[in-house]
């Protein structure tokens with residue numbers, strides 16, 4: 001039996017659809033993702049904390065859920081919006097349906113709404129707060145709640161999703177990726193225990209990042225996003241990695257302070273939130289984009305090589321190019337809107353990208369950045 005659900009936006013628009021997943025009511029920033037596949041990686045990406053995610057692809061759930069394609073141990077997003085939910089998945093790796101998965105994790109889903117109309121609203125008005133409910137179906141009340149719910153600007157959303165303790169990382173990439181001749185066997189390679197030591201500062205890190213570092217032979221120690229520079233340096237790393245994570249980078253003063261204490265001492269590599277935090281630590285500014293970049297088909301120009309990479313992205317904030325201090329250069333730009341996608345300060349041995357070279361899900365064009373970090377770690381900082 002289908003149960004109604006509603007999504008109301010702060011601009012007064014209300015969409016009526018059908019519930020899937022858990023019942024209840026949530027508010028969050030309504031954003032959209034243009035990936036055709038990878039809903040499981042999106043659901044488990046901690047960077048979506050505080051957001052209600054809409055998929056633009058019209059049929060979601062057709063290959064089910066498997067235990068391997070997770071990017072964290074839980075679902076951090078607030079709600080999930082699709083045009084049509086596939087209730088009968090078919091895939092040799094699937095162990096349950098998307099509907100059952102959302103119910104198990106207490107996440108509300110809505111299907112059967114015109115996601116094209118919703119995305120056009122977000123694109124014209126900008127990202128908005130919305131309320132998704134299966135308990136209150138009164139349009140006026142829902143719009144009033146959407147208007148009075150707080151936005152994520154100025155909030156620390158990292159503290160909800162980062163680990164409390166440090167831990168050694170112990171997993172490489174799927175063998176399914178490494179050995180296409182045995183696609184029915186999904187095994188991971190073990191973690192490296194020699195090679196350069198990377199301390200990965202976890203602000204809500206997608207697991208495919210340390211899997212890549214491990215796969216390259218690095219020994220990886222994951223530490224909480226609140227770690228100080230002294231605590232990190234005491235672990236004697238060869239390089240420090242700054243992870244992705246949710247929300248506005250600006251209020252994360254503890255992280256910016258830590259990065260300042262590492263710059264020039266160890267090679268630093270940042271991805272997404274880590275990139276924004278590196279920018280802030282170098283003295284640049286960040287700002288909120290109108291509706292963000294989320295998908296697996298974002299074109300990025302590598303200014304140095306002249307090559308275009310098709311990239312996986314998930315961000316709503318960006319580093320302001322005009323605010324970059326001398327010595328820090330823009331290395332990559334987004335070809336859709338010319339925003340900054342990568343920066344480098346060679347003297348300090350630090351670089352970062354706004355997009356996701358670990359993909360998961362998405363194209364693999366940007367894996368070379370992990371090798372670049374490896375090269376940086378093999379040369380002392382002063383040599384950069």
Ligand SMILES: NC(=O)CC[C@H](N)C(=O)O
Nearest residue numbers: 244245247272273316317
């Ligand atoms: N994926 C991320 O790390 C996102 C970075 C930041 N929270 C943003 O939305 O811009």
